[in-house]
Amino acid sequence: DNFDDDAVVDQQSEIFELWKMVMDRFALPLLIDLCDKAGLDPPPHEACRPGVCSEPSPKTTSVSAPDASSIDAAAEDSAPSSISIAEDSPPIQPPATSTLPPPDSPPSVLCTSLLGSETALSCRIMAEDLVLDTAIRDWVLIPLSVVMVLIGVLRYFVSKLMRSSQTPDVKIVKEGQMMLRARNLRAGANFIPAKAFRARKIYFCNEENGLLFVPKGQAQNPQAQMFSDPNMAMDMMKKNLSMIIPQTLTFAWVNFFFSGFVAAKIPFPLTQRFRSMLQNGIDLSTVDVSYVSSRSWYFLNLFGLRGLFSLILGEENAVDDTQRMMQMGGFGMDPSKGLSAEKDNLDITQHDWALPNFEQRAEAVLRKVVN
Amino acid sequence: MVTKTEENQLNRLESQVDNAGGGAWEYLCLVRKLKLRRSDKVLKHGLSILNNPSKRSALGPEEWTLYEQVAVAAMDCQSLDVAKDCIKVLRKKFPDSKRVGRLEALLLEAKGSWELADKAYSSLLEDNPLDQTIHKRRVAMAKAQGNIPGAIEWLNKYLEIFMADHDAWRELAEIYVSLQMYKQAAFCYEELILSQPTVPLYHLAYADVLYTLGGLENLQTAKKYYTSTIDLTGGKNTRALFGVCLCTSAITQVTKGKSKEEKEGSQVQSLAAKVLEKDYKQRAPDKLPQLTTALKSLTLSS
Numbered sequence: 295d296n297f298d299d300d301a302v303v304d305q306q307s308e309i310f311e312l313w314k315m316v317m318d319r320f321a322l323p324l325l326i327d328l329c330d331k332a333g334l335d336p337p338p339h340e341a342c343r344p345g346v347c348s349e350p351s352p353k354t355t356s357v358s359a360p361d362a363s364s365i366d367a368a369a370e371d372s373a374p375s376s377i378s379i380a381e382d383s384p385p386i387q388p389p390a391t392s393t394l395p396p397p398d399s400p401p402s403v404l405c406t407s408l409l410g411s412e413t414a415l416s417c418r419i420m421a422e423d424l425v426l427d428t429a430i431r432d433w434v435l436i437p438l439s440v441v442m443v444l445i446g447v448l449r450y451f452v453s454k455l456m457r458s459s460q461t462p463d464v465k466i467v468k469e470g471q472m473m474l475r476a477r478n479l480r481a482g483a484n485f486i487p488a489k490a491f492r493a494r495k496i497y498f499c500n501e502e503n504g505l506l507f508v509p510k511g512q513a514q515n516p517q518a519q520m521f522s523d524p525n526m527a528m529d530m531m532k533k534n535l536s537m538i539i540p541q542t543l544t545f546a547w548v549n550f551f552f553s554g555f556v557a558a559k560i561p562f563p564l565t566q567r568f569r570s571m572l573q574n575g576i577d578l579s580t581v582d583v584s585y586v587s588s589r590s591w592y593f594l595n596l597f598g599l600r601g602l603f604s605l606i607l608g609e610e611n612a613v614d615d616t617q618r619m620m621q622m623g624g625f626g627m628d629p630s631k632g633l634s635a636e637k638d639n640l641d642i643t644q645h646d647w648a649l650p651n652f653e654q655r656a657e658a659v660l661r662k663v664v665n
Numbered sequence: 666m667v668t669k670t671e672e673n674q675l676n677r678l679e680s681q682v683d684n685a686g687g688g689a690w691e692y693l694c695l696v697r698k699l700k701l702r703r704s705d706k707v708l709k710h711g712l713s714i715l716n717n718p719s720k721r722s723a724l725g726p727e728e729w730t731l732y733e734q735v736a737v738a739a740m741d742c743q744s745l746d747v748a749k750d751c752i753k754v755l756r757k758k759f760p761d762s763k764r765v766g767r768l769e770a771l772l773l774e775a776k777g778s779w780e781l782a783d784k785a786y787s788s789l790l791e792d793n794p795l796d797q798t799i800h801k802r803r804v805a806m807a808k809a810q811g812n813i814p815g816a817i818e819w820l821n822k823y824l825e826i827f828m829a830d831h832d833a834w835r836e837l838a839e840i841y842v843s844l845q846m847y848k849q850a851a852f853c854y855e856e857l858i859l860s861q862p863t864v865p866l867y868h869l870a871y872a873d874v875l876y877t878l879g880g881l882e883n884l885q886t887a888k889k890y891y892t893s894t895i896d897l898t899g900g901k902n903t904r905a906l907f908g909v910c911l912c913t914s915a916i917t918q919v920t921k922g923k924s925k926e927e928k929e930g931s932q933v934q935s936l937a938a939k940v941l942e943k944d945y946k947q948r949a950p951d952k953l954p955q956l957t958t959a960l961k962s963l964t965l966s967s
C-alpha cells in the first residue's frame with residue numbers, strides 16, 4: 295500500500311509540474327503581453343503567481359508575496375521569445391504590431407475563472423436552492439388536500455342528517471321582518487312624501503311604543519335565552535362540535551405523520567418572524583423561511599377550500615370554517631343589537647325628497663321624445 | 666319580476682309545447698320557477714307526462730313536484746277529480762306531510778266547503794304558525810267568500826308578522842282601493858314604493874290614489890309622481906301622460922283665485938300633451954280629434 299501511495303503522489307506532483315510549466319511559461323506571459331499590446335491593465339498579482347501553493351489544487355489561488363523580480367524575470371523571459379518570434383516572422387510588419395490573436399483569448403478567461411470561483415464560493419452560503427423531492431408532492435401535498443376535501447364533504451352530509459328541524463320563533467321572524475322593513479324605509483326614504491316618512495319614523499323609533507325600541511331590561515334576554523333554551527343550546531353545541539372535532543383530528547394526524555420535513559416552498563420571500571409559525575417541525579435555523587412544513591399546508595387548505603366546497607356542495611352549503619369561527623365569538627346578542635342599530639340608523643336618516651328632480655328629468659325625457 | 670330573457674324563453678317553450686314539439690318538462694319547470702298562472706297549459710301537459718308511465722319514471726324524484734303542480738292547476742281549472750287523484754297519490758307516498766295537508770285543504774276550498782277548509786287551515790297553522798302560504802290562503806278564502814273586511818283583517822294580521830312581504834302590501838292596497846279607502850291604500854302604496862323604488866307601476870298607482878283623494882297638496886304630489894313614472898318608463902306610459910295633464914289642470918283650477926305665481930310646471934304639461942298627440946297619431950289616428958279637443962278643454966279650463 296505504501297507503494298501505491300507513493301505512485302499516486304508521484305503522479306500528482308508530475309501533473310502539478312506540468313501545470314506549473316504551462317501556466318508560467320506559456321499562459322501567463324501571453325496574457326501579460328496581450329494586456330500590454332492591447333493597452334489594458336496588467337493582470338493582478340494573484341494571477342501572476344499561482345505556483346507557490348504546495349497542493350495541486352487549481353481552484354484555490356493562494357496569494358503569496360508577489361515576487362516582483364520573478365515577474366520581471368518572467369516578462370523578460372517572455373519578451374525575448376516574443377521578439378524572437380516577431381523577428382522570425384517575415385518583416386512585412388514592424389515588430390511592434392506582431393500578429394496576435396484578438397484580445398478575447400483563453401488566458402483572460404482562465405484568469406477570470408480563477409477569480410470567479412473564489413468569489414462565488416465565499417458569498418453564497420445563505421440561500422441555497424433546495425431541491426424538493428417530487429415524492430413529497432405525491433405523498434404529502436396531494437393526499438392532504440384530498441383528505442381535507444373528503445372530510446369536508448363528509449361533514450356536510452353528517453350535518454344534513456343530524457339537522458333538527460327548527461321551528462323558528464314567531465318573535466324572531468317578526469323582528470327579522472321588522473328590520474327588513476326599517477331598512478327599506480331607510481333606503482327608499484327619499485321617494486315618499488315627507489309627511490309619510492315622518493309618520494313612519496315615529497312609528498318605528500318612538501320611545502315608548504316604537505317597534506324598534508327595545509327597553510334595556512329585555513336586551514339581556516337573548517343571551518340568557520340562548521343558554522336556557524335547550525334546543526338552541528344543543529344546536530349550537532352540535533354545530534361547534536361538528537367543526538371542532540374533525541379539525542382537531544386532522545391537525546393531530548398531520549402533525550403525527552407529516553412532520554419533520556420541508557413540504558413546500560412559498561413563492562414569495564418572508565421575514566424571519568414567520569419561522570416559528572411556518573417551519574414548526576424543521577429544526578434548522580438556516581433554512582430560508584420560504585420553505586415551510588406540512589402544517590402550514592394544512593392551514594392553507596383549511597382556509598382555502600371554501601371555494602371548492604361552494605362549487606361541489608352548492609352555493610350556500612359551503613362549509614365555511616372561518617365564518618363559523620368568527621360566529622363562535624359573537625354569541626347571541628344579535629337580535630336586540632340589530633334592532634337598536636336599525637333604530638339608530640333610522641334616527642339619523644334625513645329626508646330629502648327626490649321627486650322634484652324627477653319632474654325635471656321627466657321634462658327632459660319628454661322633450662327628447664317630442665323632438 | 667320576470668326578466669326579458671325568461672319571458673322570451675317562456676313564450677318559445679309555450680309555442681313549442683303547444684305544437685306538440687316536446688319540451689313539456691322544461692316548460693313546466695319554468696312556469697313553476699316563475700310562479701306563473703298558466704293552469705290550463707300546465708294541466709294539459711302535466712297530465713300528458715303523468716299518464717305516460719315511461720315519462721313519469723324518467724322524472725325520478727321530481728315526479729312528486731309535478732303531481733303537486735298538476736293538482737293545483739287542476740283545482741284552478743275546476744277539474745276536481747284530477748286534483749283528487751293526484752292528491753291521493755301524493756298522500757300515499759307521503760303520509761305525514763304538511764305539504765299534502767295543505768293541498769287537501771286547498772281541495773276543500775276549491776270544492777266550496779268553506780268551514781271544513783277553514784278548520785283544516787287553522788289546524789295546519791297550529792302546527793306551524795309561520796307558514797306564509799296558509800295565511801295567504803285564508804285571506805284568499807275570505808275574499809272569495811265576499812267577506813272583504815274579514816280578508817282585510819286577516820291580511821293585517823299577516824302583515825303584522827311578515828311586514829316585509831310586498832306582495833301582501835300590494836294585495837291590501839288593491840282591496841282598499843276597491844273599498845274606496847284611499848288613505849289606507851296610499852299608505853300601502855308608500856310601503857311598496859319604499860321596498861321597490863324603481864318600479865313605475867307603484868308610482869303610477871300611488872299617483873292615481875293621490876289624485877283621487879284630491880286637495881291641493883295631494884294633487885301636487887300626484888303630479889310629481891306622474892312625472893316620476895314618466896321618467897322611469899321613458900315617456901311611454903300613456904296613463905302617466907294623461908295624469909300629468911289632468912293634474913296640472915286640476916291644480917290650476919284649485920289655485921285659480923289664490924296665488925298668481927307663475928309655475929313652470931306648465932312646460933311638463935305642454936310637453937306631455939305633445940307626446941300624447943304624437944303617440945295617438947302613430948297608434949290610433951282616428952281618435953286624434955277627440956284627444957285634441959279633450960286636451961284643449963283641459964288647457965282652456967286652466
